[in-house]
Amino acid sequence: MHIMEGFLPHPWWEIWFAVSIIVVILGIYKLKKLTEKFPEAKPLLAVMGAFVFVLSALKLPSVTGSCSHPTGSGLAAVVLGPAIASVLSAIVLLFQALLLAHGGLTTLGANIFSMGIVGPVVGYVLWVVSKKARLPTSVGVFIAVALADLSTYVTTSLQLALAFPSTSFMDSFITFGSIFAITQIPLAIGEGILAIFLFDFLVKYKGKLLSAMNVIGLRVGLQSQEASK
Amino acid sequence: MLFRLENLSHQYSDGTIALDNISLSFSKGERIALLGPNGSGKTTLLLHLIGILKPTSGKVYFEDKPLEYTPKALLELRRRVGFVFQDPNDQLFAPTVKQDVAFGPLNLGQPADQVRKAVDEALKLVGMSEYAEKPPHFLSFGQKKRVALAGVLAMKPDAIILDEPTSNLDPRGTSEILHLLLRLNKELGLTLILATHDVDMVPLFANKLYILNKGKLVSEGAPAELFSDTELIRSINLRSPRITHLFEVLKKEDKLPINPRLPLTISEARKEILRLLESETGEKKKRTRT
Amino acid sequence: MLFRLENLSHQYSDGTIALDNISLSFSKGERIALLGPNGSGKTTLLLHLIGILKPTSGKVYFEDKPLEYTPKALLELRRRVGFVFQDPNDQLFAPTVKQDVAFGPLNLGQPADQVRKAVDEALKLVGMSEYAEKPPHFLSFGQKKRVALAGVLAMKPDAIILDEPTSNLDPRGTSEILHLLLRLNKELGLTLILATHDVDMVPLFANKLYILNKGKLVSEGAPAELFSDTELIRSINLRSPRITHLFEVLKKEDKLPINPRLPLTISEARKEILRLLESETGEKKKRTRT
Amino acid sequence: MSHFNLSAEIDRYAYTNALSKNSPVTKLFFALSLLLISVLSPSPVVPITVFLTTTVMILLCAKIPWRFYLRLLWYPTVIVALTCVIIALFFGYLEPLTEVNLLGLRWTIFRDGVATGFTTFFRVAGALSSQFFLVLTTPMTSILLILRKARVPKIIVEMSLLIYRYIFVFIEVMETMHIAQELRLGYSGLLKKLRSLSMLIGNLFIRTLDQGERTFTAMSARGYDGNIRVLEDVPKPNNAALAGIMFFAVALAIVAYLTVNIRIV
Ligand SMILES: Nc1ncnc2c1ncn2[C@@H]1O[C@H](COP(=O)(O)OP(=O)(O)OP(=O)(O)O)[C@@H](O)[C@H]1O
């Protein structure tokens, strides 16, 4: 789904840059606080980032100036919260542009907005809500991650529709959106299922560190797990 | 005292008790070997010395001060004490061999040409100069081990901790690196702490031996002393050096009059055999005379 | 012939020539050791046997048919020939020890209880039964090596290729695994092909020895034969077994009348010493008589 | 797995290409200014010029094999070309150009749609080739060092460095795991393929986390404190080169201004 280098015309790429940078700066502030207190969390954070990179390199071509693939940022948001997930996504998107020619430098802002901000926020909100609704952890993780993935694509379609308006914005949005949907819906489901396993693993083996880090998302998760026991 | 462990225990997050109430101390300038079967806790113990693992209970003292786990104190500790990992793949990550070896010295804040000199020297010591520009993941396993050692030597620490330094090295490499370490120990007073399975190497190398089993310290002392206690050695999955074993057999099975202090090295064995031949002929001579 | 290599050469993508025109053949039921210094090409050679690497030039024959690199042919090959990596971290991938060992048998399509039996058996053989439920990455290095071996044993192949099987194993582990391999070789005719640096172990294990250096095959034959050629051994960074070395010294330095075929193992050494003592006393006796 | 080989190879060229010893600042300046001009330029003339310039630089100055460069270009080109066709077909509405018979439907193609399609295609070509120039000639560590000098927060640079390293750990773990699975007969048959693959993906994370932590430990043991340091002194940018690039960029900008009204269709 990353929009390719050069694909967005002026002034759209500048606009998305401006929007994203604010959120990322907030995330950097949080990340700095966190790593100062828990230097031992750095490998975990970085591996999360690298994992997002690898997941999004499992790409299937899709005819929309970009291609379809899992995003990985939804799980990062569930575990680490949306602010930190946005910074990790920003870094990963930079590397994807540089090491895979996947996404681009000028389109970085737009891609951060869809994958690093909208996806994580949607995922995180759904995760918290599903916990409040006392849904089982696995269901919560699945919903959060799958919908974070989908919302990323909806946002990308929206960004493309704004930049390439057809007769109307809606027409264009529907065109882009429906082309994405073919490959993206099954992928979102797959990513949701994978996330269930990974979340389980993380709680099992890194639960101590994560709950010490006091990342809200996970605390909710751990509490509810305890409650279910 | 360089290091002192006081009632050290360590339990991994899955419940495994890897170290169980260990107390010991390592002096400066010593050559220490840690011997023990697989899973006995050697690596876990070593990782405590440089503050990578924290004790579950008990204390680690470095130069008689309790180890602090602040980034600054740890940095200072690691400036003084180098660590060579058991698996070289854990340790090598830079894009070329040269840059990998330079990593430590650069972190010490040395100027570029000093670093370059240290790197060249260290690579020469381990016999890997011609591979300086190769990416580490294109090396053979034993070559990686050599580079990993060079990375630590280049930092010129006061003490080096080595986890299985000679496994996967060819015999020449093993003997070169042993001699190198012994020389550094003699000339610069470098303290050496090493975990190993290579019992044949221990008598050549160590002046102090610690034996671990199932997380417990079962014995400590001079190698000659400990290897004489064949019962103990056997009981914990270890064996005597092959040379020693030969003489054990000669003593037990063939009832030859072997010295109670069994020979550990080739040169000791040689003396013993010559002595045997001498005394045997002496004996016989006496017998023939009477 | 199980394997035959015909003028095999391999050049890595960065230009390193790791194997240089090697021709040799391995028969069924043999116990083959590959010896050579670090970077001599042992691992590269072994990886050709199971089709992970393709020769740059030359050919590999498996059971006298040239190796095909189609998925189907490779599958058949790997069903018959197991491979244990030098670095166990390369080999273990499942969430628990048990699942890892079961992976191969399951892929062979065996029914569940047969798999379970094979797994239990294999873990018992390598002494890791009590760790069945642990995740492999929480094991000590030597424990990982054991599990890696179990994963291959559980598939009951006709031949096993082992790259440095005993490095990082404790002495008991080494001897247990050696005896296990020897037993499998004797009872089931399992072919064993093994790369190693452990020269002391070679005479106990191998009936055929190949020596590699810088990608070239420099010598092949029975271990006793090759180790007698001390010049060759020395010239390529290897050494004789320690026991052999002791007798070399006794012969050269002390001019003792040692057998020209130097002893390689402890039991051979024992005989030789007894013989020496006998003949020496005999000699002296003669001399005293005259 | 081919994408990963691609990143590993890009990375290798970054360290070994013929321009690797030149100042990274100069290269970054060159790439970014051409990139920006391409993206801002309204007509296709400038992007095409940029594409040709950077391609020549990549092939002749940096001596990247053309086969590899083509491989890099191939994939994005296909996607963008297809997308631009879609834009050309669906996204015009002002000025009908022609009508075609497509799948039994009469389809009107508009001049503005086709124009947007072409402009977009060439913009991508110019921008992408500038980006390729940067990544093929400049090692990632140098780029990160520049970011650090440009006062990007330390934690970002450090996390970037770690993520960059772990990406390659991931790739390596993935490859060795794949081989190990194949050796024990994974991937033989559809069901086994699925089981092997899910085991691979599921454990990839675990293994990488484990390996990553051990590598981090090893780095800490050698005095790593979050700062990146490299041995090669970073070559100083050459003022003449910078001025030359500036001049070229301004010239392109003027061309861009003069060619605003040039259209391909
Ligand atoms: N990260 C970990 N989590 C849980 N248990 C662990 C971990 N690392 C090691 N262990 C366990 O702790 C015990 C001691 O392991 P350690 O690595 O210290 O042994 P070792 O003496 O170095 O063995 P080896 O000679 O095989 O390297 C083993 O039983 C091992 O299974």
Ligand SMILES: Nc1ncnc2c1ncn2[C@@H]1O[C@H](COP(=O)(O)OP(=O)(O)OP(=O)(O)O)[C@@H](O)[C@H]1O
């Ligand atoms: N992937 C690779 N790319 C380039 N060169 C390689 C690669 N792997 C190995 N080499 C080189 O090929 C030569 C042979 O390597 P190989 O791993 O076969 O040696 P080995 O005999 O197994 O050594 P060791 O005893 O250290 O394991 C070495 O010089 C090594 O540097």
Ligand SMILES: [Mg+2]
């Ligand atoms: Mg260990």
Ligand SMILES: [Mg+2]
């Ligand atoms: Mg090897």
